[in-house]
Amino acid sequence: xxxxxxxxxxxxxxxxxxxxxxxxxxxxxxxxxxxxxxxxxxxxxxxxxxxxxxxxxxxxxxxxxxxxxxxxxxxxxxxxxxxxxxxxxxxxxxxxxxxxxxxxxxxxxxxxxxxxxxxxxxxxxxxxxxxxxxxxxxxxxxxxxxxxxxxxxxxxxxxxxxxxxxxxxxxxxxxxxxxxxxxxxxxxxxxxxxxxxxxxxxxxxxxxxxxxxxxxxxxxxxxxxxxxxxxxxxxxxxxxxxxxxxxxxxxxxxxxxxxxxxxxxxxxxxxxxxxxxxxxxxxxxxxxxxxxxxxxxxxxxxxxxxxxxxxxxxxxxxxxxxxxxxxxxxxxxxxxxxxxxxxxxxxxxxxxxxxxxxxxxxxxxxxxxxxxxxxxxxxxxxxxxxxxxxxxxxxxxxxxxxxxxxxxxxxxxxxxxxxxxxxxxxxxxxxxxxxxxxxxxxxxxxxxxxxxxxxxxxxxxxxxxxxxxxxxxxxxxxxxxxxxxxxxxxxxxxxxxxxxxxxxxxxxxxxxxxxxxxxxxxxxxxxxxxxxxxxxxxxxxxxxxxxxxxxxxxxxxxxxxxxxxxxxxxxxxxxxxxxxxxxxxxxxxxxxxxxxxxxxxxxxxxxxxxxxxxxxxxxxxxxxxxxxxxxxxxxxxxxxxxxxxxxxxxxxxxxxxxxxxxxxxxxxxxxxx
Numbered sequence: 001x002x003x004x005x006x007x008x009x010x011x012x013x014x015x016x017x018x019x020x021x022x023x024x025x026x027x028x029x030x031x032x033x034x035x036x037x038x039x040x041x042x043x044x045x046x047x048x049x050x051x052x053x054x055x056x057x058x059x060x061x062x063x064x065x066x067x068x069x070x071x072x073x074x075x076x077x078x079x080x081x082x083x084x085x086x087x088x089x090x091x092x093x094x095x096x097x098x099x100x101x102x103x104x105x106x107x108x109x110x111x112x113x114x115x116x117x118x119x120x121x122x123x124x125x126x127x128x129x130x131x132x133x134x135x136x137x138x139x140x141x142x143x144x145x146x147x148x149x150x151x152x153x154x155x156x157x158x159x160x161x162x163x164x165x166x167x168x169x170x171x172x173x174x175x176x177x178x179x180x181x182x183x184x185x186x187x188x189x190x191x192x193x194x195x196x197x198x199x200x201x202x203x204x205x206x207x208x209x210x211x212x213x214x215x216x217x218x219x220x221x222x223x224x225x226x227x228x229x230x231x232x233x234x235x236x237x238x239x240x241x242x243x244x245x246x247x248x249x250x251x252x253x254x255x256x257x258x259x260x261x262x263x264x265x266x267x268x269x270x271x272x273x274x275x276x277x278x279x280x281x282x283x284x285x286x287x288x289x290x291x292x293x294x295x296x297x298x299x300x301x302x303x304x305x306x307x308x309x310x311x312x313x314x315x316x317x318x319x320x321x322x323x324x325x326x327x328x329x330x331x332x333x334x335x336x337x338x339x340x341x342x343x344x345x346x347x348x349x350x351x352x353x354x355x356x357x358x359x360x361x362x363x364x365x366x367x368x369x370x371x372x373x374x375x376x377x378x379x380x381x382x383x384x385x386x387x388x389x390x391x392x393x394x395x396x397x398x399x400x401x402x403x404x405x406x407x408x409x410x411x412x413x414x415x416x417x418x419x420x421x422x423x424x425x426x427x428x429x430x431x432x433x434x435x436x437x438x439x440x441x442x443x444x445x446x447x448x449x450x451x452x453x454x455x456x457x458x459x460x461x462x463x464x465x466x467x468x469x470x471x472x473x474x475x476x477x478x479x480x481x482x483x484x485x486x487x488x489x490x491x492x493x494x495x496x497x498x499x500x501x502x503x504x505x506x507x508x509x510x511x512x513x514x515x516x517x518x519x520x521x522x523x524x525x526x527x528x529x530x531x532x533x534x535x536x537x538x539x540x541x542x543x544x545x546x547x548x549x550x551x552x553x554x555x556x557x558x559x560x561x562x563x564x565x566x567x568x569x570x571x572x573x574x575x576x577x578x579x580x581x582x583x584x585x586x587x588x589x590x591x592x593x594x595x596x597x598x599x600x601x602x603x604x605x606x607x608x609x610x611x612x613x614x615x616x617x618x619x620x621x622x623x624x625x626x627x628x629x630x631x632x633x634x635x636x637x638x639x640x641x642x643x644x645x646x647x648x649x650x651x652x653x654x655x656x657x658x659x660x661x662x663x664x665x666x667x668x669x670x671x672x673x
Contacts, residue, residue: 059666067659070652078652092190093133094151096181097122100140100198101165102172103543103614107199107228107313114224115167118197121221123159125195136184137161140198142170142544143587144177151184169315169543169591171611174208185216192216199224200620203613226619229259231282232316233267233306234612238323240530242372244353245299245327253290253306253319257282258616270305299327301605303593316615320593320607321540329526330370331356332363335377340400343505343513344377347522354526364390371395373526378402381409388412391496396529400501403429407469414475415494421471428467434482436462436503443479445528448520457521460512462488466502476500497529540607543589547606549596552580559599565592 099122105115112120122137129135134151137158138144147161148154178194185192192215198205200222212218235254243249251271257263262283267290269276278290296302302325308317331348333356335341341358348356356375364374364386374390376399391397391413401410407425411417436458438446449457458480465486473487480489480503490500505513512518541547547562547570554576560583562570571586588594588608596604 060663063659063663063666067656067663070656070659073652093129093193094185094188094190095125095129095133095135095193095195096138096151096184097125097135098138098140098177098181098194098196098198099162099165100172100196101167101170102141102201102204103167103169103315103611104199104201104204104617105224106167106169106315107224107230107617109225109228113167114199115165117223118199118221119162119165121223122195122197123162125221126155126159126162129155131155134188138177138181138184139165140172140174140177141168142173142542144173144180146180146184151188168589169610170589171542171544171613172204174205174210178210178212182212182216186213193219195219195221197221197223199226199617200625201614201616202618202620202624203616205620206624220625222619222625224617224619226617226621228313228617229261229263229311230313230316230615230617231258231263231265231308231311232256232610232612232615233308233319234287234615236304236306236319236321238304238321242329242530243296243323243325244329245296245325248293248295251292251294251304253278253292254287255280255282255290255308256287256615257284258618260284266309268307270307271302296325299325301325303605303607305593313615313617315591316610316612318591319540319609322605322607326372328353328355329372329530331373331375331526332359332371333357333375333377334359334361334364334379334383335375336380338378339507340505341377344375347513347519348375348526350519351523351526361386373398373529376400379405381405384409384412391494391498393495395496396499397496398499398501398525398529400503400505401427401466403427403466407472410500411472413498414472414492417471417475422469425469429464430467430486431464432484434462434465434484434486436460436480436482436488438479439481440477440479443528444531445479445524448524454520455517457517457524458512459517460510460515462504462510462512464504464509468500468502472500499525499529540609541588542611543591543608544587545608546587547585547594547596547608549583549604550577550580551583554581555598557583561597561600563595563597564588565590565594570594 099115099118101115105113105118107114109117126135131153133155134153135155135158136151137147139146147158178196181194185194194212194216196210196219198220200220210218232255233253234256235252237252237254239250239252240247251269253267253269255265255267257265262281264279264281267278267280269278269290269292271294274294276292276294278292280288280290282288302323304321304323306319306321310317331354333341333344333348335344335358345356345358348354361383364383373396374387376387376397378401379399380402387395387397397413399410399413405427407422407427408419410427411419411422438449438458440446441450446457448454462482465482465488468487468490473490476487476490476492478487478489479491479499480487482488486502487500488502490502492498492500503512504510507513549560549562557572557574560572560574562572562583562585564570568590570588573584575582575584583596585594588606591608591610594606594608595602596606
């Protein structure tokens with residue numbers, strides 16, 4: 001806090017404040033004395049009048065002294081600065097405004113959007129700059145950019161850019177925008193300021209470090225109402241993730257309620273010509289799920305469009321997902337040329353909704369993500385590193401390990417296992433006649449057999465099994481066990497599903513593969529694993545990202561088009577690859593469905609959805625805004641007052657006038673008394 005005088009040439013006039021004191025002292029000269037016969041009555045008059053006259057003299061002295069002092073101070077034209085570090089009356093100012101243009105800024109508070117309010121405050125900040133100052137604007141979105149390459153003095157052009165600007169649907173990369181602003185001010189001379197104008201949405205800004213180098217002031221101007229309520233479609237999930245032609249599936253729409261009151265919302269789902277709706281009650285600051293049943297009658301790409309009855313913030317009331325419906329599951333079998341591998345191939349290919357094929361170890365990473373399921377028959381540890389990556393990506397793996405396999409190889413595929421406890425251990429085969437039984441009766445894979453109508457799926461003779469180390473067995477869920485308690489089928493859940501198959505298929509070790517109930521058991525296990533799988537279709541894009549179409553052959557560029565929402569055309573560029581080419585779009589900013597066309601025929605789809613992080617409209621509070629030594633403000637005009645100071649001379653002139661009127665009143669009062 002400081003006071004700055006803009007007219008210091010008049011400072012000697014401050015000594016005029018001594019003038020009333022001098023007048024008061026000279027006015028106290030003694031009057032001449034005259035003798036009277038009797039002065040008793042005069043003395044009485046003096047005693048009664050001097051009680052009033054002496055206080056009047058002192059009061060007039062104080063009033064006249066203050067009057068002259070205030071009058072002199074008014075001519076000195078003082079300025080008051082509450083933030084001394086922002087005082088820049090006579091310094092060149094270099095200002096970079098970071099204006100938030102992310103999706104949450106499209107929220108309407110009162111009569112305007114938050115973005116419009118931010119642009120208005122930014123214009124107010126720019127209005128306080130002079131022709132000797134420099135400024136620039138950085139737009140905060142997924143790829144921050146600026147109006148000028150460097151701060152410039154064309155303030156009028158910046159204000160015009162604020163009037164033309166439009167809010168987008170993107171999430172923001174805050175660190176990149178701040179780094180860009182810091183780089184612009186690195187070599188600037190004079191006062192340096194970075195002013196952020198945003199709603200400071202808590203979900204996006206909380207925890208983001210906003211430190212700036214010494215010598216740069218960080219200011220924050222908050223716009224918008226921090227209590228705005230909103231509802232949003234956060235996700236669409238299909239079970240199974242990749243349905244088959246003719247299969248019944250369930251589609252789940254996750255709805256969030258960002259408000260302090262429970263709300264009832266209506267969810268609409270459109271799948272081709274099918275229209276369905278559900279009404280759900282969502283708790284305060286909570287979420288609910290609307291489920292829809294649908295029969296996938298044809299294979300191919302299907303567009304799922306979910307929407308809500310609109311609220312004041314409509315950007316996240318719609319979501320699109322692209323679902324691939326397959327004619328058959330693509331199952332890869334990795335194994336040696338032995339009986340067990342042949343049993344797996346024969347069993348899988350006997351199901352008309354499965355296409356099984358033998359692969360080599362080198363095919364795992366090259367085509368691994370294209371398989372719906374991977375079966376490791378008599379696995380000897382080959383490709384363990386590749387399998388770990390596939391499981392982290394959500395793959396489904398059935399593993400029948402080979403005798404003598406190093407346990408640590410198996411432990412690599414199981415999350416959370418201490419590899420040190422497996423050092424030196426190998427899987428040994430135990431020759432022992434046993435029977436197997438289902439332990440996890442409530443598993444979806446065993447629902448078909450729960451009532452006994454289809455018999456016991458494990459009614460067979462098992463003459464041997466592998467000894468699974470206890471550290472592995474305790475890390476998973478036992479689905480099937482032998483009579484002696486040893487695990488026969490274990491499930492390990494992580495990003496993907498890993499099933500450890502300890503049920504021998506060779507005729508020398510069991511007669512199970514020749515039983516009629518073997519095939520239904522395998523089919524139910526495969527179907528249940530798909531339903532429980534956490535794999536998803538290709539993630540939808542968010543605004544600001546580019547769509548890519550990978551082709552395995554070269555095509556002329558004029559044969560490929562990308563059509564956006566409302567039949568808008570999107571600019572493309574092509575990039576050749578070793579075996580084919582890629583077509584890459586410009587950054588997509590509109591939410592909705594995008595259709596790739598080859599010779600005007602739809603061939604591929606992409607969806608751009610609202611970024612979920614922008615749906616929660618709650619803002620940071622005042623204490624959070626002041627962290628990192630930043631100055632929190634409420635408006636651009638407040639920043640101007642902090643920077644240019646508050647003019648005190650109008651108030652001093654008003655006080656001078658009040659003192660003059662008070663002096664006149666005191667004199668009149670004294671005369672009457």
